[in-house]
Amino acid sequence: MLRVENLHKFFGANEVLKGVSLEVDKGDVVVILGPSGSGKTTLLRSINFLETAEQGTLQFDDLHIHFPEAEKKQIREVRMRTGFVFQNYNLFLNKTALANVTEGLITARKLPRAEAEQIGRAALQKVGLGDRMEYYPQQLSGGQQQRVGIARAIATNPEVIFFDEPTSALDPELIGEVLAVMKKLAREGTTMVVVTHEMSFAQSVANKVIFMAGGVVVEEGTPRQIFTAAREERTKQFLRRINREVEYII
Amino acid sequence: MEDRLVTLLLQSFAQILVPGLLVTIPLTVVSFILGILVALGTALVQIAELRGLKQLARFYVWIVRGTPLLVQLYIIFYGLPNLGIKLDAIPAAIIAFSLNVGAYTSETLRAAILAVPGGQLEAGYCVGMSFSQTMRRIILPQAFKIAFPPLFNSFISLTKDTSLAANITVLEMFMATQRIAARTYEPFALYCEVGFIYLLFCTVLTRLQSYGERRLSLNKA
Numbered sequence: 001m002l003r004v005e006n007l008h009k010f011f012g013a014n015e016v017l018k019g020v021s022l023e024v025d026k027g028d029v030v031v032i033l034g035p036s037g038s039g040k041t042t043l044l045r046s047i048n049f050l051e052t053a054e055q056g057t058l059q060f061d062d063l064h065i066h067f068p069e070a071e072k073k074q075i076r077e078v079r080m081r082t083g084f085v086f087q088n089y090n091l092f093l094n095k096t097a098l099a100n101v102t103e104g105l106i107t108a109r110k111l112p113r114a115e116a117e118q119i120g121r122a123a124l125q126k127v128g129l130g131d132r133m134e135y136y137p138q139q140l141s142g143g144q145q146q147r148v149g150i151a152r153a154i155a156t157n158p159e160v161i162f163f164d165e166p167t168s169a170l171d172p173e174l175i176g177e178v179l180a181v182m183k184k185l186a187r188e189g190t191t192m193v194v195v196t197h198e199m200s201f202a203q204s205v206a207n208k209v210i211f212m213a214g215g216v217v218v219e220e221g222t223p224r225q226i227f228t229a230a231r232e233e234r235t236k237q238f239l240r241r242i243n244r245e246v247e248y249i250i
Numbered sequence: 251m252e253d254r255l256v257t258l259l260l261q262s263f264a265q266i267l268v269p270g271l272l273v274t275i276p277l278t279v280v281s282f283i284l285g286i287l288v289a290l291g292t293a294l295v296q297i298a299e300l301r302g303l304k305q306l307a308r309f310y311v312w313i314v315r316g317t318p319l320l321v322q323l324y325i326i327f328y329g330l331p332n333l334g335i336k337l338d339a340i341p342a343a344i345i346a347f348s349l350n351v352g353a354y355t356s357e358t359l360r361a362a363i364l365a366v367p368g369g370q371l372e373a374g375y376c377v378g379m380s381f382s383q384t385m386r387r388i389i390l391p392q393a394f395k396i397a398f399p400p401l402f403n404s405f406i407s408l409t410k411d412t413s414l415a416a417n418i419t420v421l422e423m424f425m426a427t428q429r430i431a432a433r434t435y436e437p438f439a440l441y442c443e444v445g446f447i448y449l450l451f452c453t454v455l456t457r458l459q460s461y462g463e464r465r466l467s468l469n470k471a
Contacts, residue, residue: 049375050372105377107379108377108379
């Protein structure tokens with residue numbers, strides 16, 4: 001469904017993605033792991049053209065795009081057909097939870113308000129915020145804000161949703177509610193690409209795990225392959241360190 | 251106080267206030283509105299990083315902020331006729347004040363737009379909205395709240411700066427006072443009087459600002 005090939009991205013002279021390829025099939029839950037600075041976030045942002053990659057191609061069903069030469073129309077189409085959930089939620093602060101979800105439907109998709117609100121209410125109910133529709137972002141907890149962010153992403157019925165460290169900005173006790181929503185979406189067959197440090201999510205929900213480091217994909221496979229039988233030394237090191245951190249917290 | 255002075259102050263009050271209401275205030279309001287539009291354009295082309303226009307905007311701000319308002323008024327009213335552009339005093343004043351306010355408040359607006367928590371523009375893009383849609387519906391309403399107090403600063407400032415238009419023959423409040431002072435030889439009383447009327451105008455504006463801030467609930471966190 002979605003295939004990225006040979007993606008190169010520079011920040012100045014610093015090459016943060018050194019020829020990354022990624023394939024996502026319908027219904028996949030792909031989790032991207034890796035130390036910070038490995039290019040995971042930049043990869044997601046480049047696919048959605050929030051960053052302009054210097055090299056590489058994107059194939060999205062019938063759409064073929066050479067990243068540096070993407071036309072406005074193509075960029076818009078990719079964004080219309082995908083959803084994006086940000087680490088810092090990035091909710092529209094002057095809009096209520098419901099208006100956050102309906103804004104894109106009304107402004108970009110030109111849906112009638114009534115229809116947009118019907119979709120918006122359903123989306124908020126799905127993430128468990130049926131009773132918070134008229135709240136402004138500042139009146140919501142981080143976990144609730146991120147769930148509004150997810151509702152905003154699913155409201156447009158995207159073919160794939162990108163999650164960029166969706167729980168990294170949250171207090172530990174709020175992470176669970178966001179992960180629960182994501183698990184629910186995964187069970188329903190939503191195609192998801194998730195950058196996260198939540199190993200339990202990767203182990204229990206993903207059907208494909210990608211380990212990135214230093215701007216390249218080091219290793220990819222099923223969760224079982226990666227977590228119990230990693231081939232690459234860098235992957236093993238990373239998993240050992242993560243596990244040690246978990247023990248340390250306990 | 252002498253009776254003569256009291257009578258003069260009372261008589262002149264209306265003679266000064268009327269051009270104040272009929273010229274100073276409309277001149278201020280029209281110039282400010284046009285100035286804000288100029289400022290918005292100037293700020294947005296810089297935020298959107300439109301090459302060429304961005305440089306032009308910086309150049310414009312540099313020129314206007316770097317030269318005295320009085321000199322700008324003289325150039326537009328007395329200078330441009332040399333280039334074959336003759337303007338009446340009031341249009342010349344409006345142009346000068348709008349450009350002046352535009353340059354200063356473009357910086358206010360630019361700062362306010364940049365102060366709106368980033369990422370919302372990207373979030374707009376990700377739900378399929380364009381730059382201008384996201385600006386109009388998400389970013390600018392928030393930026394306007396941030397910019398509101400400093401914009402009122404500029405508005406109050408402009409109210410008083412319109413007195414400079416007296417130099418290019420606009421018969422506004424200050425010129426009306428000058429004329430009466432020249433006739434009656436009471437500059438101290440009359441210039442204090444006109445100062446007092448400016449103060450009245452600005453007091454009303456200060457009240458308006460407080461009211462506006464309450465309406466925008468700027469006082470709430």
